[in-house]
Amino acid sequence: xxxxxxxxxxxxxxxxxxxxxxxxxxxxxxxxxxxxxxxxxxxxxxxxxxxxxxxxxxxxxxxxxxxxxxxxxxxxxxxxxxxxxxxxxxxxxxxxxxxxxxxxxxxxxxxxxxxxxxxxxxxxxxxxxxxxxxxxxxxxxxxxxxxxxxxxxxxxxxxxxxxxxxxxxxxxxxxxxxxxxxxxxxxxxxxxxxxxxxxxxxxx
Ligand code: MN
Numbered sequence: 275x276x277x278x279x280x281x282x283x284x285x286x287x288x289x290x291x292x293x294x295x296x297x298x299x300x301x302x303x304x305x306x307x308x309x310x311x312x313x314x315x316x317x318x319x320x321x322x323x324x325x326x327x328x329x330x331x332x333x334x335x336x337x338x339x340x341x342x343x344x345x346x347x348x349x350x351x352x353x354x355x356x357x358x359x360x361x362x363x364x365x366x367x368x369x370x371x372x373x374x375x376x377x378x379x380x381x382x383x384x385x386x387x388x389x390x391x392x393x394x395x396x397x398x399x400x401x402x403x404x405x406x407x408x409x410x411x412x413x414x415x416x417x418x419x420x421x422x423x424x425x426x427x428x429x430x431x432x433x434x435x436x437x438x439x440x441x442x443x444x445x446x447x448x449x450x451x452x453x454x455x456x457x458x459x460x461x462x463x464x465x466x467x468x469x470x471x472x473x474x475x476x477x478x
Pocket of ligand 1: 301305352435
């Protein structure tokens with residue numbers, strides 16, 4: 275059973291104008307698909323061939339297989355990213371809202387921290403909202419680095435690679451971040467991940 279390219283949980287134009295249909299088509303249909311295809315090529319016929327994606331990422335990291343790690347981790351990161359986005363964004367409620375307040379002071383302060391760290395990250399990477407022992411923090415990873423380096427349970431992620439925003443916002447990453455953070459973060463997805471208290475798994 276090969277790793278699949280996930281089906282988007284919304285229409286390709288549902289995130290526009292923050293993220294245009296053209297960007298989604300290229301990002302999901304070309305970039306993400308290439309990571310999936312390269313992962314499948316690398317595991318074909320071997321002992322990882324029927325394993326879940328999380329096991330493939332862990333095995334690649336453990337044996338220092340950088341090519342397989344990059345492609346499998348990027349497959350996972352992109353799946354998590356597509357579910358971290360939504361056509362509309364409703365502010366968090368319940369236990370997640372309480373944890374945000376206690377960890378950051380306010381929901382606005384969390385949004386500012388995501389924007390600040392997402393802007394500050396040099397070159398390609400990801401900015402995450404992470405839960406560790408009930409406490410929330412904003413963390414960055416570089417290139418393909420993924421949940422294995424966060425030391426906690428990721429709740430949301432934003433892609434900081436230029437391919438995520440360049441067609442729509444050129445070099446102005448802060449505009450992409452502001453529009454995504456204000457209008458397209460899926461706080462219901464974050465609440466599910468928070469409530470589960472365990473790693474989201476890439477759909478089979
Ligand atoms: Mn990407």
